[in-house]
Amino acid sequence: MAAVDVIVDNLVTLWRIPAVKQNLHWIFLLISVVGSVLKELKLIPQTYFSSSKNVLNVYFVKVSWGWTLLLLTPFLLLSNSTFNRSVSFLGRRLLALVVATAVWYICTETFFYIEDVTGSCYETDTMDVINKEFTSKVSCRRAGFHWHGYDISGHSFILAYSALFIVEETAPMAFLKTAALSSLPRMVLNLLYVALNLILIIWMWMFACTSVYFHDMSHKLLGTACAFLGWHLTYRVWYLKPLSPGLPPQRHPKEQKQHA
Numbered sequence: 001m002a003a004v005d006v007i008v009d010n011l012v013t014l015w016r017i018p019a020v021k022q023n024l025h026w027i028f029l030l031i032s033v034v035g036s037v038l039k040e041l042k043l044i045p046q047t048y049f050s051s052s053k054n055v056l057n058v059y060f061v062k063v064s065w066g067w068t069l070l071l072l073t074p075f076l077l078l079s080n081s082t083f084n085r086s087v088s089f090l091g092r093r094l095l096a097l098v099v100a101t102a103v104w105y106i107c108t109e110t111f112f113y114i115e116d117v118t119g120s121c122y123e124t125d126t127m128d129v130i131n132k133e134f135t136s137k138v139s140c141r142r143a144g145f146h147w148h149g150y151d152i153s154g155h156s157f158i159l160a161y162s163a164l165f166i167v168e169e170t171a172p173m174a175f176l177k178t179a180a181l182s183s184l185p186r187m188v189l190n191l192l193y194v195a196l197n198l199i200l201i202i203w204m205w206m207f208a209c210t211s212v213y214f215h216d217m218s219h220k221l222l223g224t225a226c227a228f229l230g231w232h233l234t235y236r237v238w239y240l241k242p243l244s245p246g247l248p249p250q251r252h253p254k255e256q257k258q259h260a
Contacts, residue, residue: 008190011197012174015167024167025228028160028207032224035211049206050213060199061155061206065104067199068162072169073097075192076248079172082179083249096234096245100165103230104158111152111223112137119149153215156223159207164231166200172249 015021038044048054060067073094080093121140123129127148134140137147173193181189211220238244 004187004190004194007194008173009177011193012177015171016174021167021171025160025164025231028163028204028224028227029221031204031208032156032211032220033217035208036217036220039212040217044212049209052214056202056206060202061159064158064162064203065101068166069097069101071192071196071199072166075189075196076169078185078189078192079170079176080249082176082181082185083172083251092245093248094245096169096239099234099245100161100230103234104161107157107161107226107230108154111154111157115147115149115151117149119147122146122148151215151219152226153210153220153223155210155214156207156220157227159203159210160224160227161230163200163203163207164227164235166196166203168231168235169248170196175249175251 049056076093076097077090080090084090116136119137121131121134121143123131123145125146127146131140131143131145134143134145134147137149140147170193173189176189214220215223235247239247
């Protein structure tokens, strides 16, 4: 497992660089703007990833929140219990997963609603004949027609939000490198950390693909802005206050227990 330890050390070093973590949301915005401009100018050729049927989109992005929770939940429990094993502390930290899931659900359902109320059902993809019988995207597509409404990019939202969420909740790893852990918990923690960083790379790559191949610019920018808002209002505003899930541990485990 020595190779895994080296990978973990390099990843921790990367995320401890202030310019990387603190500016990640601006990096997403830059990718979205530049990608959208390239799409409008048609400067990027069609590739495997310009099809929505590519394997990363089908098996990862479409269930991206499931992947994020599947890997982050055990990591959060194991890493946070190293700092404090009290039920109240772990319960509060797990509440961060509930809050994030609520943000994801509310935003995506709002996007669906906006697309429904602003759209119409067309009998052809040239959008020259409206079928007024169908008043929702689901019923329209089920009938074999085409729905066109204001489609805020759910991909831009969920990929950016998931990435920001993962980076925030894996921050304690910087203090666990020198913590006194037995071999099995450390191995599991390291593997989960590497897996979360791999999924983070996939999210960022697919965010870039969404930017250069899909949606109008305003759809992507609004989806990305919603991700920023959900992240900022929680980790930069609410979680700094006493009545909240709180931020992930920010000290070495020994220091954390002394302040508990």
